[in-house]
Amino acid sequence: MKNIQIFDPALCCSSGVCGVDVDQALVSLAADLDWAKQQGLVVERFNLAQQPMDFAQNATVRGFLERSGAEALPLVLVDGEVALAGRYPNRAELTRWAGLAAATPALAEVAPAGGCCAGGRCG
């Protein structure tokens, strides 16, 4: 089983409702990950605001942050190697990485991720 890890920017709520404009990418990602789970896929998510240690301890992620800053997140690693950066994966990509059979059409419309809890008080 492939190990898929998503390193989120500093989010308050990973569903994305706290932002000034609810981020469709995050809402869709939540649905896609739910779907992936039902396919038996394991996707780990790390939130910069809550689990910064996981960012610091991973040389690949730390290097990415030093080079490109937190605004370049999210970062997706598959088996420890960079698979995607700057946006969230869609269903097709999740399927390809996991080596599953061709997926149902992707739901997620892909867009750059904004800070979810941009709206504030949840922080």
Place this chain on the structure above:
Amino acid sequence: MLRRRPLRLSAQIHALIVMNPMKFLQQPPRFLFFTGKGGVGKTSIACATAIELATRGQRVLLVSTDPASNVGQVFGIPIGNHITPVAAVPGLSALEIDPQAAAQAYRDRIVGPVRGLLPIDVVRGIEEQLSGACTTEIAAFDEFTGLLTDTTLTQAYQHIIFDTAPTGHTIRMLQLPGAWSGFLEEGKGDASCLGPLAGLEKQRAQYKAAVDALADPQRTRLVLVARAQTSTLVEAGRTHTELAAIGLSQQYLVINGVFPAAATAADTLAAAIVEREQAALLAMPVALTRLPTDRIALKPFNLVGLDALRHLLGDSAPVEAGGLPSEAALAAPSLAALVDEIALDGHGLLMLMGKGGVGKTTLAAAVAVELARRGLPVHLTTSDPAAHLAQTLDGTLEHLTVSRIDPQEVTAQYRAQVLATKGSKLDAAGRAVLEEDLRSPCTEEIAVFQAFSRVIREAGKKFVVMDTAPTGHTLLLLDATGAYHRDIVRQMGSTGVHFTTPMMQLQDPKQTKVLVVTLAETTPVLEAANLQDDLRRAGIEPWAWIVNNSVAATSVTSPLLRQRAHNELREIDAVAKHHARRYAVVPLLEDEPVGLDRLEQLAMNGVTV
């Protein structure tokens, strides 16, 4: 014969009442929570309750989270973040929890280990994420859970009294079953809006036990504290409904500081206050009228020290405050003087900020009227749900336009719109999580601020006066993530017009002036100072402070009011010397300041400076 008996009986009844005067003190359960808006007197009542129960021979633990807590002062001993026996009151121990310190400790736990490992600006961004009200709320609740569930810590006490209570939002977050299983069992995953909980080490079982203890009427009583003022009663009504829905069914109401009708001493302002308070009580939310209710009369003494607190819950007759100097109205800068300086700019954004109930809407209207009177174009925009004050102004004065944003309406629209668009492709479970998330306090602030941001753009040509504003924390996050900037770019469309972001506009004192509104009382001044700190973090320096509803700025004869005026002086002095770059003091009026003439009275405090 018949005439004598009632006399004796009434003496007995009187003795009973003196021993056990308050309904909320009868057969108290193990946990007592006092909740209400800042400044209603929760901490004083909690202290007095603790003293009363200890005097009855019970072993009592008093827990204070009031940032202005003077519990240590009251008992003459340092208390702090550990259980300390109070020697002056046998049976009583006390504990102070500082929610800010708890939140800081929580931040340190998360951020400390990565300092030096991650880039500095990344670390700073994480800290800002964790600086919101939710983190503070959750960190404080985390401290509570031990007291609610850890029997070795608390078994020595028959009663544990808290001068605060968790909000419905906190409890809902703690109850969210999906969030629990997703987050705490796996330690990762898709917990929605459970962010602030992630670094807390307590076990799921302990949170569940704490919530169970709260919802158990045999163990927990919630005492809503309000004043005889509409804003605090409305807040109490909201808290009542919200916490009752979550299962905190045993609730009591205490109306604190009611002006005794017999003590007006022919003072017209005192008589007006009594009348206003009675009207507010008659109009209180219906749900509250069904609760067992106590009224505590306004006391002529300062609620500091053991003796004073022992008398708070008694029904002692008001004493003549003869020792007070007879004070003339305070000589302090008037609102009109502030407006003179504002008017020099010719245009700009004016934001009146402060806690609910301090009179932001009224003062926004007063400032707008003053500016319009000087012949300057003004747009007054308000989010006050009862904005009839502002509405009555519309069209009555040349140069003045008035608009209104209903926070409930725009929030409901915003929620519906998010569910219809972003939630349209989710399944039922996904929609349920999204709906729960949309109940967070962020949502209303965002919805209202979006509505206001449309009006803000007018401030380049005229004066725009707003009675609400986002917190500094919100602005920082909006700016840090660039989400707000993107939003503005989207709104401006591809017009190719050069623009500055609202954040830049808000930070520039030439374009934006923030007026912090407060009352001349300890807690409101402290809350305003916290608000100012929050704004300063966002690079916004408040331009002036306004102390509203001041009795010290009037001439009064009633001893009760003279005492209040006297108490205000220390607070006004603190505002003038420590907090504000400029300030004004606005007098308490006999009549509600509705209409042009009365609004103008607000700007004059009867004194020429």
